[in-house]
Each structure stands twice: as C-alpha cells, then as structure tokens.
Amino acid sequence: MNISVFLFFNGIYEFNFIFAEHAAIFFWSSAILNVNIIKALRIFTRLYKSSRRIIGLIVVLVMIFTSCSPVKYVPEDQYLLDRYRIRVREGKLKKEEIKNYVRQKPNKRILGLRFHLGMYNLSKKDSERGLSNWLRKIGEEPVIYDEFLSEKSVDFLKSYLDNKGYYNSVVKDTVQLKRKRARILYKIEVNEPFKIKNINFRCNDSVLADDFFHDTINTVIVKEDNFDLDILQNERTRIEKRLKNKGYYKFNKDFIFFEADSSSRTKKVDLVLNIHQPQKKTPDNDVVRSHHKKYLINKVYVFTNFDQKEALSQGEGYYTDLDTVYVDGIYYISKGEDKLNKRVIFQSNFVQEGALYSLEKVNKTYKHLNSLRLFKIINIQFEEIDSLQNDSLHLGYINCKMKLTKYFLQSYTIEIQGTNSYGNIGVGGNFLYQHRSLFGGAEVTDFRVNGAIEKIDEENIAGNNYTTELGGNILVSIPKFILPVFKAEKFSKKYSPKTQISAGYNFQDRIDYRRSIANMSYGYSWDGNKYLKHSVKLLELNAVNLPYATQEFKNYIDSTYLRSSYDNHLVSVTNYSLIFNNQDIKKSRDFYFLRLNSEISGNILSGISELTNAVTDENGKYMVFGVPFSQYAKFDLDIRYYNVIDNSSTIAYRIFGGVGIPYGNSLALPFEKMYFSGGANSIRAWNVRDLGPGSYAGGSRTRFPDQTGDIKLEANFEYRFKMFWVLEGALFVDAGNVWNLNSNEFEGGLFRRDEFYKEFAIGSGAGARFDFSFVIFRLDLGVKLRDPALPEGDRWIHGNRSLSWQNDFTINIGIGYPF
Template sequence: MRNLAKNHNFDKFSAGMFSGTRRQIRKFTKALLLMTWGSVLFFSCHPAKKVPSGSYLLDKNVITVNTKEITKSELSPYLKQLPNRRLIGFRFGLWLYNRSKDNKNNFVHRWLRTAGEPPVVYDESLQKRSSQQMQLYLQNRGYYNAVVIDTMIPKGQKAIVYYTVLPGTPYHIRSVSYVFEDSLIAPYVLADTGNCLLHPGDLFDLNRLQEERSRIESLLKTKGFYNFNKEYVFFQADSNLGMHQVDLTLGIAKYVWRDTLNKVHSLPHRRYFIEHVYVMTEYRVSSSDSAAVQFDTIKAGDVYFLCSGKPRHDLRIIRQNILIQPGQLFNMDQVTETYKKLSLLRNFKFIDIVFREKVFKENNHADMKEELYPLDCYIRLIPYAAQSYQAEIEGTNNNGNFGAGVNLIYQHKNLFHKAQILDIKLRGGYETLRNRDKTRIYNTFEYGAEVRLSIPQFLLPFSHEEFVKKYSPKTTLLAAYNFRERPDYSRTLANLSFGYNWKGNPFTTYTVNPVEINYVFPQFKDAAFEQLISQSFLKYSYQKQFITSVSMGYLFTNQEPGKNITSYYFNIRGESAGVLLRGYSNLVNLQKNEKGLYQLFGTDYAQYVKMDIEVKYYQPVNVSDRLAYRFYAGVGVPYKNSVSMPFVRRYFCGGAYSIRGWQPRAIGPGSSVDTSGIAFPMQTGDMKLEGNVEYRFRLFGSLEGAMFIDAGNIWNIKENDPAGSIFNPFSFYRQIAIGSGAGLRYDFSFFVLRFDVGMKTRDPSAPDGHHWPLFNGHFTARNDVNFFIAIGYPF
C-alpha cells in the first residue's frame, strides 16, 4: 500500500505539472522541428562549394569492427584525416568559411576565413595511412593477424570512407620468466614482481611491455641505480607454441660504456649514494663550475650552502624542503619531491638539480654488501626579487552584475628571510545592480583592505622538520576589512583568521582554521526596506553579528589545467561557531538580553554548525570535447544563541555560477513566493542542493560552445519559517528549480571569458500547472531568460 501511495502522489504531481499544456507542447514541438530542419537546410547548403572540381569533400569516416574486444573509440585516434567538425549535425566552421569570397580581402572576409574551417578534401594517401596505423595498433595490442580494409564511396561531391577491421585471434602470454645478466639487480626486480604489469593470460601487448620497462627503470632509480635506464630491459618472446600463446622472458642487460678508444665494456650496474649536497642559493646561469670556489661555504645540518655574501634566506627553511640527504642511496623520488617542495615556497624562479659522479670510494656501510659509488648533488636556485608592487584595474562580474575596481598590491616574498610571503591589498570599486524586474540599474560601492601572511611551516603547536619534509605545511594569518554600500543598506565586515593547510599526497589537501573571527555590521539606508525586513523571517540575518568559528576541510583533486582527461574533484568542509563563547558565557554567568540571547561587546554572537560537500567529475568525449558534472549540498543549523544563520553564512541559488535561468538570490526558499516587495532578489536559506551538467565543445580556434542544465533550490529548516520554504525529505523534489541554456567561451590562455544564456525551464514558485514556462503559454524573454558574462568556467 505504501508503494501505491507513492506512485499515486507522483502521478498527481506529474498531472499537475502538465495539466492543460498538451496543446502548447504540440505547438512547441512543431516549432522546434521546423527550426531544426530550417537550420539543417541553412547550414548544409552547398558544403562542397569550395572543393575543387574532381575532388571530394570528406563527409565522414565509418569504422566497423567484428569483435567486442576492440572499440571504435580505440581506433579513431589513428585516423589521419577527419571530416569538418559538426555542431549538433551542422558544419558551422565550414559554413563560415564558405561564406567568404576568395576575391575579397577586407576585414569581414579575412575573419570568415580565419574563424571558419576550410573544407577537408578527401586524400587517398591519408586513407591508406589510416589503415596502416590501425593495423599497426592492433598488432601492438597482440592481434598479429589483423587486417584493415578501407573503401571510399562517393556520394555526389562528398566521400564516405569505410574501414572494416578484422582483428583475428590475438596472442596471449602463457608464462613470464626472468633472466639477469647482472646478478646485483636481480633481488630488487624479483622482490617487486607483485607490481609487475605482465601476467599469464594477458594479451601480448607491446605497449604494456614498454610500460613495464619504464616501471622497472623507476623502481631501480629508487634503489640507488643512478645510471640505469629502460634501454637495459629487453624481452624475448617464443611464439612457436601454437594456440596463439607466447612464453615471455624479461631480461636485464649489463651496463655498457665506451672508453676513450671506443672499445665497448660490459660491467655490472653501479649503485650510488649521496656523499655531499651543495645548494647554490643565487645561481647565475652564466657562471662556470669553477666559479663555485668563489662562494662562501656555510653548513646547515648536513647540507653545504654556497653563498656570495650574506644569504637572503634562512638556510634552515631551504634545508627543511630538501629530501636528498648525504649518506643515503640515490632515490629519484626524493629528487622529484625536492623540486615540488622548493617550488611550493614560491621564492625561486629557477630550480635545477644535477648530480656528479665522483672517484670510486670503497663501501663503508656495513649493512650494504656491494660496492657503492659516490655522487655529489648540486641544487641551483635563482630567487625572485624579494619585494614587488602592482596596480590593477579590473572589470568584475558578480553573478551577472558588472563593475570595475582598482587594486593596489604589495608583496614581500621573503619576510624575515624565512620565505614567509606577505601580501597587502587595498581595493576600491563599484558594481551595477539590477532590480528584480530588470527595469532599473543601481550602483553599489565597495572598498576594503586585506593583509595575509603565509608561513611555510606550522607555528603552533609544533613544527617538526620531518613533518615539513613530508607534508609541506603552511600557516596563514589573515586580517581583512570590507565595506559595501548598496541602495538599500550598507554592510561592514571585519575578519581575523589563523589557519593551517598541508598536503596529504599530490592530490589531497587538508585545511584547519582553529580561529576565525568575523564581525558583521549592517546598517539600513532605506526606511521602506528596513520595514520590510523587520516583518520577514530575514530580520535576524540583518542584525549585527559576532562570529567566532573553527573549521576543517578536505580536498581531493586530480585535475590538470589545460588537459582534457578524466578527473575528479571532491571537497568537504565543516564549521562550528559559538561553542567556546557559549562555554565562556555559562562560566562567567553572563546575563541574557531581552531577546534571551548572550552578547559580547554589545553584539549577539552566532552559534551554529555547518557542512558543505562539493563533487565534480569531468569526462572526455573526444580529444577536445567533454562533459562536466557537479553536485553541491550544504546545510547550516543555528541553535541556542542564534535564531537564524548569519546572512554571510546563508545559501542562495541563481546566477552565473549557479542555476543560470535566474538572477542571483532569486530562487526559493522551496516553492515560497517572495511577497516582501524588496526591489532586489534577496532569497536565502539554511540548506542548499544543486546539480549541474554541462557539455563543452570546441567550435573553432579558441572559441568553445556549451549546453547546460542546472537544477536545485534552497530551503529553510525551522518549523516557524514561511510556508513552502521548509525542507521536506519526502516532497522536496517537487520544489526543484531547473534552468537550461547554452553559452560561448573564449580561451585567452590566461583566462576564459564566458557568455551564457540561461532560461527558466521549471519554476517551483509558479502556481500549479504553470511550473514549465515554455509549455504553459506564459513564457517571456524578459522574465524567464537571463544573460551572463563571467570569467572562468562555472564549475
């Protein structure tokens, strides 16, 4: 019965959404079909008009594979000629190019030829090369009898190329054995066979063999074998077994070198240890090696620093970030980590690590059986200038509200000679603000100052050198002041914070802020606005607030800027405010005010807990296109000394980085309708759920396109909040707002300029039967479409 009731409620919900809209849906569908066919005819008209007579426009490549073991996507990268790009079936770039006239060279026609895409003229030689590359790929995968048949079929002045792939029966590995010309290396390789990439039953894949060679090189370079490289790893394969099987032998050859008479010698591979580490703190690229003797040599721990004059940096700070240590075996992983840690100091514009072999030295290490050879390590650093000044004039876009600002920035990269980075920033600016119905534009003004000090270690409670080497910790001290003046109210915000962050591994970052103090002081400028706020549930959010909080966060991301790869982003953050102040109030028996709340310095202090989770996933579709997904969930719960969440901690929906069919703060809470009469959207809530999906594709040059769907809402959680605004786990889905649209993005390499058009697709605040503006005849561009210009991707 319970399931029947749920289905009945859903049927009622669905019927309510579409009641009375069938005629509008049919009209809309018919119009959409007419527009689609019209666009196809318009963009498809004479696509081969600039193809020379007797030649063909490459229309498409068709790959057919007769086995599920090989996919078309595996073979597509080996096509040497691709047809003109299509956007939803349209060759937009080709259409632009065809609009130009060859006999005209003015700006318009030059732009059409530059921005457009010339026709791809079918080339038989590239067709043959594509077949050969596919066949070679299959053979490398173990399909040694693979055959690729290519055929071109003309259709008018267009060409369709068919590739029929017949992989045949692949070869598999039956057994893996080892042979070592150098017995010294054998124990290290055999002890790590658990990580071997080659196993009986696997395809005899040459690419996998190359990966195993690289893996063994990396392994041995962590065991002291400084001169070892993958060229010493070889394979022998016996395929005379029948049944398409291979017995594979992995071998490692001896070290080979030539003497001065060009005579070849084969010797066992040498293991090396680090004898000395030298750091040149102010290296000059033009200086010769012999010039090192002119430097003063200062020893810090077990590292020698070569300095010309008084060192600019506290040498202990540099030493803490060097993982290469005298007396240890050479380890390439330590070299890579040293590069990273010195870079994280943000004090050096050039970092280079080189090694020099020294004269043979007998092994003095009792725990090592074989002879060891000494290496000297030289770390060469070129520092940045310690101080810099910068003035910036910037254009701003805050969720669709345009503005301009001026920043004056001072930076000291090496404060107190300890690689501590001091940033001082002064800012002033203004921003336009549209009212709710977009009929008027107002100016808002803002100015502020920020002082930030970043220290490359923990100040308290500890700063152990081994922890610094392993986790690259940082302490951040921040003091900030901001004043913003709007038409209806002004807001003063002062902030002090003290926090830590450190790296768990290359992909994870931990953040702890033990102390964060915020003072929020709003002042009403408009009496009517103040009257409206005092009568709404937002009145507690616009009071003076004193916030003392502690927060913790965890971030995982494997994103690589500029690369279209599968990547993930996960961020979780928790915050608790007012606990210590509540304890202090109880301890000293503070008296409550007339509202029953404790105060500090004459101001109510906030008490709440808050949790936020954000997940992103990026999925490549092809070389240049990808799908981006995002999910966000957050909730804040006020309690005891707070009636509601502070305004600066509440959630909102809508805008250029949220649901793009609405202005900022114009959605929710829930399905409630704002009847306050406030000129500017001000909807906020205690809870937020939001999801986004965006398809990003390259158009031509640096111009990208996007199509997106955004969905979500905000809610309140207090029972005395307005009707329709309270979160209900059984019916919240009925209050989801949906926005959809499309956009353009231009990549300037150092930033991305974004143009998005968002449309209200489902409005939960509309009356029943009118939630879908496009289908109920109430759609208007003025009320249901929003345009945004922004910097960077939305997520």
C-alpha cells in the same frame, strides 16, 4: 531582460582595469600585458553592451554557413571526407583508443554542424584579403578524401591490434563515394588474442639481482592477460623508476628486454624478462660486461639566488665571485648576502649528503621548492665524480647542484573598477601589495586595500544618494606548520604544509543600513597523496556590527527570521575541507573534481557560557563582549566530472548539495553563511540570490535582503567547444533551488521531503567565452524553462505561455569557467 554580473565582493559588480604592476622597477613587458588586459576588457564591455546583436549575429552566421554546400571548395573529381565509422566484430577493444590510429579525420563538428568548414566556405575563393582572408584563417578548409591515408589507417589499425595481442586480425576499409562526399567504414574482425602463459625473470648482474628480484611481486604483467606490448612497456618504466629510487642513477629501461616464446595453436606466450649488464672498455679497448652501480650523494650545493643570464655571459668567472656557507649537510652558495632562511631550503630538500640517489626524492624536492612560490626556475643537476669511484664495491659518487632563480620579492598592483549594481553606476579601486619572503622564510604575504562609491538613482530612493565601501585584508602563508605544542618537522617534509593567517575589515555605508564586518582566521593546508589536498581552519572569527538601519529596513526584517542574520553577531568557526582532483594538465583525458566542506560554529563558546552561567540578552542568547555569537553546523559536497571529447570539446557535469543547521544560540544561519542560488556560477537563468527559497514568489530583485536558504541542491551540465580566434562556445542546463529548514517566513520556502523535488528550477542557455590566455571572460544567456515560483501545474513555461525577454532571459557576465 535581467542582467547579472559575476560577484566579486558584497554585491558590487566589478570590471578590473590594471594600471601597472611593479617589481622593483616598471617593466616594459608588464606594460604590454596591462595594455592587453585593458584592450580585452574594452572588447568585452562592447560585447556585453551589444549582447542582443551578438546573439542575432551568431544565429545569422549559423543559418548562412549551414545553408552553404559543404563541398563548395572541393575540387572536381575529388571528395569531401564526410564521415568515418569503425565496426568491431568480437574483441574487447576501446573504440575511443582505436580512433587515434585513423590517419585522416573529417572536418570538426559542433553539435553535428561543420562550423569551422562553414566559416571557411563563407570566404571568396579568389580573395586573399579582408574578410575572406580572416574567414579562411579562423575556418577549416575541407578535408579531401585520400586513398593513401585510408590504406595507412588500415596498416596502423593492424599494428594496434598486434600490439594488443590480437595477431592475424583482419582490417578492411570500405569507401562509399556519393555526391562529392566520401564515407569510410573500417571493419575489424578480431581474432582470439594471445595470452601470457608464464612470466619468468632473469638477471645476470649479481649487484642488481637482490633489488630486482625482491620487486618482481609488484609486476604489472599478469598471467592469462593479453600479450599486450603497452603493458610490457609499462613494466619496463616501472622497473626503471624502482631501480633509480634504489640508487641506480645510470640505469634506464634500455637495459630491460623481453623474450617471448609463442604457440600459434594454443595462442599462449611464455615470457622472460631480462636485465642486461652494462658494458665498458678495458685499457686494451676490449668491450666487457660490468655491473650496475649504486650512486651515493657526495655533496649538495644550493645556489640560492642563481642568475642564469650572468652565468652565461661570464662563464666560469661567475662562480669565482660567490660566497659559500655549509649548514646541515648543504653548501649554500650565493652572490652577496642572501637573507633567505637556510631552514626553508633544508625543509624542502630530500637529496641528502651521504644518501643513495633516489629519483623519487629528486621529484619531491622539485615539488616542495616549487610550492614555496619563491623560485621561477628550479634546476637540479648531478655530476659524476670519477676520482671517487669504487669498482670493487660497485659504488659511484655524484654531486648534486640545485640552481634556484628567484622571482622579484616585492610587487604591487593598482586596479580601478567600474561598478554597476542594478543600474547604479559607481567607481572603486584596489591596491594590492605582495612580498614573497617577508621575514626571510618564504612567507608569502598579500596585503589589499579597497574602496568603492556608487551613486543611487534619485528617482527611486530619497535621501542619501551615495553608497560607500572601504576595507582591507592581509593574508600570510608560511611554508610549515606553526603549532603551539610541537614542530612536526617530519610531517612538514612529507606533506608540504602551510600555515595561513589572515585578518580583514570591511565597512559598508548603504541607503538602508550601515554595517562593519571584521574577520580573522588561523589554519593549515597540506597535501595528502597525488590527488588530495586538506585544509583546516582551527579558528575563523567573523564579527558583524550594524550601528544604523532605517526603520523601513528594520520593519521588513523584523517580520522574518532573517532578523537574526542582520543583528550584531559573532561567528566562531572551525572548518575542514578536502579536495580531490585527478586532472593531469599534461594529458587530455577525463577527470574528476570533488570538494567536501564541513564546519561547526559556537560550540566552544556555548560550552563555556553554560559552565560559567553567562548572562543572556532579552532573547535568551549568550553574548561575548556584548555581542551574541552564532551556533550552527554546515556540510556541503561539490562533485564534478569533465568528459574530454577531443582537443576542442568538453562536457562538464556538476552536482552540489549542502545543508546548514542553526541550533542552540542561533535561530538562523549568519547571512554570510547561507546558501543562495542563481547568478553567473549557479543557475544562470536567474539573477544571483533571485531564486527560491522553494516556491517563494516574492518578486525579483528587491533592494532588501536577498533570497537565501539553509539547504541547497543543484545540478549543472555544460557542453564547451572551441570556435575561432579567442572565442569558445557553450550550451548549458542548470537545475536546483534553495530551501529553509526551520521557518516558513518565506511562503513556500520550507523544505518538505515529499514536495521539494517539485520545486526545482530549471534553466538552459548558451554562452561565449573569450580566452585571452591570461584571463577568461564569460558571457552567458540563460532562459527559464521551469519556474518554481509559478503555481503548480504552470511551472513549465513552454506549453503554458510564451517566453518574455524581460522576465525569462538573464545575461550573466563572469570571469573564468562557472565550474
């Protein structure tokens, strides 16, 4: 059996134990959280150590509760709701949408099994303590067929059909009662729908009329579409947002109503959309119609360090002790001196003094302020100023008050790591420091120092018995574009950009070599539209220096094209990434995720070297500061689709493809830029970097360079389902491999168009996820189904030989979902 743990950094497997997190002082709540993390990790470690027993226990539980009768606790003369079906005759209806209107659903199933009902049935009927009580809590009691709810379902389904325009349709339910089980069939006979013949718009408010009628071209109501009430509601919402963005602060969709004139013979509907005028009382208490007003922003007040607790306890007295500064159309109000740069608020604010109210601009302000990661509470309020109302011009005035409550500016975290690299035990630690506004401009700065030491098994390796690793890095995220040529303020307000600067250093002292890696990067990230994000690294430098390596190690890599990956080298990269994600965390619906990444390296340095006739080394490579630089192009695409079945089940699909092409000054990609397969986030039936390239059969888990390639193709499928407590289950299938482009030093590792598809590895398995809300631990058991390292014709393991626990099973431990 192989064991692979989620890789955090440079092949060291980590379990993080957070000691404390301080933010000015040590908080009791933080202590509780950290204790919970430690408890969770201890539980998870025990689960990992007894993985065989867990798997066996799950199998036994499945066998036990599936053997139990599902009607064990169904009372006499009652029936377990076994299944229900919906049969639709004619009509274009979405069955998944219709199911929401069925009032009574049977017990949940996982792969056809009533897992939760089975757990409930394992309990003892008259016992309310111990194991039985626990089984009843995590299980699900039997759903008893209810005739009243079945009739209600029929009524709800009829109402749904009416709302969609299918009036006078017929819905019937048929119930089959057998062996204490009830099965319901809902039969829907759909009539011809009513269609919209004409749509007219009417508005008697002369103030509102122009803004309203000019927008009717954008209506979502289309002639000859079904007379669908949901579409009418969407139109009301659309008009409300539109008018609120045009300054009508008090307008809402209750002022919008429809008149429908229908014919049962032609099934056509003439539709009129009306805008009501608001009403007001005269001094004589008569109710008269008035006009909708546009509202101008009178003043903008920003409380930059608002304390809700003090404001509640002190009442109006809290506001009398505040300082006010007026800058660029904003009144900045704070208690004492606030070091926050006023320009940061100005850049994130879209509610401007003297401008018309706009709901869209209010939402943009929320979004931009939240993206600063500086405020834990953002509250934007508006107050109407009665004394400034101008009824003759139909204008109103409102003040805007933004109450911003900050996070603690500084925090630090200490972590201890237990490490295990192929059985070699070690210990490591991290110190992390964060400042949310280092220079007063909401510059989020993260500083990290790490170190680790690991004892090597003396029986396997002679000489030095320890490996050490030391490093540190700093990342500064600035909430604006810092450009050498222009300020790009308009772009900054529209797309919420960030400038990101980072630098780091890592030193590794291993048995076979000693290596130091230095890196720095400078780039930008910004929002595109609602679902798009962009990232550009104008410059990323990585320098690798290998001052020492054993002769055995050198002899090994000298015989392969990987030699250039372990030579001293410099990597200069320009990178662009695009991310599309249409997930809506407020709604349980399907969504897509796409990441496109492209990078080029060494072209500028190569051009300069050629123009200046720079000196080359003995291998003909140009050098910078005595170190050869890498030159390559790399492109990869990651596409994911998440099919949300219900609140407890999801199917995740993933396809990944990537290629890296070395050229010019490089024979191979830098080692850190090469693709690999296997491990907790890849093909889980293999250890990380233990698969490929191609049909290479060089053996598993050498202590020399891992198995990598220039091309990677991978596909993953995972069915995820909630079980009980914090436990979630998963079933998965992974397929893919890596290949080399220009060298066949790894026998069978070269990418060949007519052969590569025969070299796909396929693995399957099951996993458990422990969702502790603040972190998700993952345990996956992968099994090889098809191994490309075996001779052609014998690659499918099933049917050719029996599975070996030692060679064909791999346990992977990770944090978070694999994709």
